[in-house]
Structure formats: structure tokens, C-alpha cells
Ligand SMILES: Cc1cc2nc3c(=O)[nH]c(=O)nc-3n(C[C@H](O)[C@H](O)[C@H](O)COP(=O)(O)OP(=O)(O)OC[C@H]3O[C@@H](n4cnc5c(N)ncnc54)[C@H](O)[C@@H]3O)c2cc1C
């Protein structure tokens with residue numbers, strides 16, 4: 001059976017659920033080997049957290065170049081492994097880092113690339129949702145080793161426990177990939193809420209919150225949801241930029257997206273239109289966001305959300 | 318300093334986009350300068366202005382580079398009217414339907430031949446939405462990659478440093494020239510072209526080249542679209558007016574959908 005390489009996705013020192021999603025998609029194509037890029041001495045601990053999803057083996061590449069030279073170093077090491085293993089495909093998480101690593105791997109290995117797949121089939125056909133979700137496209141790489149980035153939260157993951165065989169490989173990083181020097185790195189500040197791109201439910205607030213996110217956060221917490229924001233809200237400094245949803249923020253596709261006090265500009269929609277169910281609270285009945293809503297309440301979010309929070313809590317008993 | 322800015326002409330964000338024969342129909346929509354590339358043009362101008370400007374005959378220049386159809390000259394005029402010195406447009410019938418791999422090959426060759434110190438890109442083209450071209454150019458040229466910059470500081474003697482902001486956090490990164498940058502939209506507020514700028518742009522040079530002149534062989538895309546289906550329109554949703562019971566109606570909807 002052919003091998004599929006997936007690039008292990010980590011948050012802090014733990015594999016994310018995206019890693020299991022990549023494995024699930026990869027297992028349709030071949031035997032999954034997860035690649036763990038780790039700082040020197042940290043490989044075994046990181047690899048031990050790659051324990052969910054249909055993963056046959058883990059290859060650990062250790063090097064301090066990953067932290068000190070960023071994307072280019074990671075891509076070099078992965079590309080060299082791809083050349084050595086000739087896998088059937090390489091699957092990587094579709095976020096800024098993952099897409100840039102994929103971009104470089106495709107150039108270094110002379111391979112075609114598809115980004116932002118929401119699904120990958122056994123025959124390597126990738127499904128993408130393009131033009132703000134208005135068109136579904138199926139495409140296939142026709143040259144080299146298909147390099148495909150998969151959007152977090154899109155593939156229904158098999159989370160069954162796995163105990164992959166762990167082996168160590170050599171991280172090979174060329175001189176060109178060391179030209180950029182990272183002098184400091186700060187991980188994102190993590191709150192107690194779920195990660196935006198991985199959350200099953202996202203509740204977002206916009207200019208309509210007028211800077212007060214309490215109602216939005218309280219409702220989100222009643223649902224166990226992540227909190228998002230429009231650019232109007234992040235620009236005003238009401239909510240951190242890392243929570244911005246949209247074209248220049250994050251792309252989310254949760255089971256439920258609740259937009260509160262958000263008008264629905266095209267740039268906002270670009271980041272949330274593939275959500276399975278969309279609920280809107282907005283006091284302007286003409287707001288364009290209602291066009292894509294499955295359920296909309298025309299009303300003041302400061303009245304509607306507290307009542308809804310009460311209702312959810314009551315249902316949960 | 319010689320700075321190149323990669324700019325793309327894209328269909329207007331608001332236009333309805335359609336697929337024709339597996340590629341985006343670019344003929345029948347209004348086209349504009351990719352708005353995320355305006356930040357790249359602005360940043361290039363701010364960099365040269367902080368070090369003596371880009372007046373004719375001066376030490377610094379900003380050159381726009383684009384690959385696209387003939388009419389991409391309209392988008393280039395916009396960048397020129399903001400203040401860039403000149404532009405290069407690679408236009409060739411065989412480039413229609415190019416993927417990012419081919420695009421980056423063309424852009425990288427033009428950049429390599431131009432003797433630039435820095436290349437600045439947007440983070441994403443609003444039509445392709447791949448965010449891969451800057452990294453590909455860097456990989457092809459073997460130049461340092463400094464992407465997703467929310468802040469750029471340049472020492473004209475040959476050093477550049479950025480603050481990179483992504484979902485993975487905030488990094489401080491630096492490199493010697495030459496380097497490939499991309500800038501996020503938080504970095505600056507692009508200027509509106511002044512009347513003087515618009516008039517001056519009419520006289521600026523847009524050098525148009527075909528593939529042979531660039532010296533790159535035509536290459537078909539390495540990925541193909543086999544199927545494109547318009548997503549079924551969302552069934553018209555339910556809309557209720559809040560008369561004090563909007564919150565509970567919302568909860569009932571969520572319960573019906575088994576979302577709680
Ligand atoms: C290059 C570029 C990139 C961009 N990227 C993004 C992006 O990634 N993400 C993004 O979101 N935007 C982005 N934008 C901005 C986008 O165009 C809009 O300006 C922004 O999304 C508007 O945010 P908003 O809906 O919160 O505010 P507004 O458009 O002002 O809408 C506020 C809404 O709140 C409603 N409201 C007010 N008070 C209440 C109340 N008490 N109760 C209920 N409803 C109320 C109003 O009726 C209105 O519909 C980008 C723009 C550009 C040019």
C-alpha cells in the first residue's frame with residue numbers, strides 16, 4: 001500500500017484535532033505517516049501526543065532550525081523527506097503556516113498544489129469551496145506528488161486511539177532556508193474557550209456590540225462556543241485581531257455560526273459562509289447578513305442574547 | 318534600493334464569479350487592483366519615502382510587477398498613480414489558466430532579471446485566495462521569506478526586519494537583502510491617488526512582455542478542475558422580529574436543529 005505523509009499539526013506541545021482530520025483523509029489514500037517537526041530534544045514528547053486517528057507511523061525530524069528560521073526551514077525538511085519517501089500525497093493543515101510550507105514543498109518537489117480543500121477522496125480528488133462559498137469545485141493534481149492543504153474542521157475525523165510506530169529521521173535544511181532569522185516568537189494568547197478554527201460553534205460580535213462583548217461571550221459560553229469578531233470590532237480594539245473572522249482573518253466552518261451585530265460585508269462572509277448553519281441577530285432587517293441566514297432575529301442583541309443564554313442554560317438543565 | 322511590488326488584477330470582490338471550462342471567467346466581470354496588494358504598494362512607498370523618496374533620478378525606485386491579461390494595465394495605473402515609478406506586465410495568451418506554480422515561475426524570473434533588493438506582495442489574491450505565491454517566489458529565488466508582516470523596518474544598507482502575525486502567534490524576523498515580503502492589511506492605510514498622481518501616472522512606463530521576452534517556457538497547470546457546481550442557494554431562512562421572544566425563538570430553532 002502506498003504511503004501518505006501528513007504534517008503533524010500542533011498547538012503548544014500537543015497535536016491538534018486537525019492532525020486526526022488529516023490522518024482520516026490520508027487513510028482513504030494509503031498508510032498514513034505523520035511527520036513531526038520538533039525542536040532538538042522535544043521530538044519524543046511531541047510524537048507521543050500524536051495518538052488519535054488512523055496513523056500507522058510517525059517520523060520525527062528534530063532541529064532547532066525550525067524555530068530559528070521559520071517556514072522555509074520546516075518546508076525544506078519536509079520536502080527532503082518527500083523526495084526520500086515518494087508518498088502518494090502530502091496533506092497539511094490549511095492555515096498561514098501550513099499553506100506556506102505547502103507552497104515551498106510544491107516548488108522544491110516539482111509538484112502541483114491544492115489549498116483549502118474541504119475534503120479529499122481516495123482517488124486524490126480534492127473538494128474546495130470557492131468564491132465565498134458560492135461554488136464547489138473538485139480538482140486533482142496532475143504533476144508530481146500532490147500537495148494538498150486541508151481546512152481544519154472540514155473532514156469528519158476518526159478519533160480512535162492509535163499507537164503508531166515512532167522513528168527518527170534526519171532534518172535536512174539548506175542554506176537558502178536559513179536566510180530569514182527569527183529572533184523572538186510569542187505563541188498566541190489562549191483563553192479558556194475553544195480554538196476558533198476548530199470549534200463546533202462560533203458566536204461572533206461586530207460593530208453592533210458597541211465595544212461590549214459581554215452578551216456575546218456569555219451566550220458563547222452557554223453553548224461551549226468560540227468567540228469571533230468582525231474587522232470593525234477588531235479594528236476598534238474591542239476584541240483581539242486573532243479572533244477576526246473573514247478574508248483577512250480566520251476562515252471558519254463550524255456546525256453553527258451566530259453573527260451578532262454584524263452587517264455581512266463580503267469580506268466577513270468570505271470567512272464564515274461555509275458554516276453549516278448560520279444564525280443572525282441584527283436590529284436592521286435589511287442587513288445583508290440575513291441573505292445567508294438559516295435563522296435570523298431582527299432585534300437588539302443586548303435584549304436577544306441574554307434571553308437566548310437563559311433559554312440554552314434552561315435546556316441544558 | 319530597488320523595490321518590486323507584485324500586484325494582481327482581480328475581479329471586483331462584489332462581482333458574481335463564475336467558472337467557465339474549469340477556470341475563473343475573467344472576461345465578463347469588473348476587474349480591479351487586488352485590494353490586499355494596495356497595502357504592499359503603500360508599504361513600498363513608505364519605505365522609500367522614509368529614506369529619501371523615489372523621485373526620478375534618485376536612489377530608490379518602486380516597480381510594479383504583474384502577470385495577467387492586457388487590461389491588467391488598468392490595475393497597474395492605479396498603483397502608478399499612488400506613486401510607483403514604473404511597471405512590468407507579463408501578458409501572453411498561453412498564460413491564461415495558469416496556476417500558482419506557473420505564476421510564481423514567471424514572477425520570479427522577472428524579479429531575478431530586474432536586480433531588485435526587496436519584493437513586496439499582498440498576503441492573498443482575493444480571487445485565488447491561496448496565499449502561496451510569495452512563499453513560492455522566495456523558494457524559487459532562494460531569497461529570505463519574510464511574510465505576513467504587520468510591521469516592516471528597512472535599513473537601506475541591506476537589512477530588513479518584520480513582525481509576522483499569524484494564527485501561530487507573533488514572530489520577529491530579519492534578513493539581509495534580497496528578501497521577499499508579504500504584508501497584512503493591518504500594516505497601513507493605502508493612500509488615495511492624488512489628481513497630480515493620476516496625471517503623472519499617464520506618462521509612466523508600463524513595459525509589456527510576452528513569455529518569450531521573459532524567457533520562461535509555457536507550462537500547463539499542475540492541477541485541474543474537473544467539476545464546478547454552483548452551491549445550491551441556501552434555502553430562504555426564517556426571520557423573526559424580536560417582540561421580547563426572539564431569544565427563545567432562537568433557542569427553539571437550535572434545539573430543532575439538534576445544535577443544543
Ligand atoms: C481589504 C479588506 C479586508 C477586510 N477583511 C475583513 C475581515 O477579514 N473580516 C471582516 O469582518 N471584515 C473585513 N473587512 C471589513 C468589512 O468590509 C466590513 O467593514 C466589516 O466586516 C464590518 O463589520 P461589522 O459588520 O461589525 O460592522 P457594520 O458593517 O458597521 O455592521 C454593524 C451591524 O450591527 C447592527 N447593529 C448595530 N447595533 C446593534 C444592536 N444593538 N443589536 C443588533 N444589531 C446591531 C447594524 O444593524 C449593522 O448591520 C475588510 C475590508 C477590507 C477593505
Ligand SMILES: Nc1ncnc2c1ncn2[C@@H]1O[C@H](COP(=O)(O)O)[C@@H](O)[C@H]1O
Pocket residue numbers: 323324325326351353354357382383384385417420424437438439440441442443445446447448449450451
Ligand atoms: N498574477 C499575479 N501577478 C502579480 N502578483 C501576483 C499574481 N498572483 C499573485 N500575486 C502576488 O501574490 C500574492 C498572493 O497571491 P495568492 O497566492 O494568489 O493568494 C498577491 O497578493 C500578489 O502580491
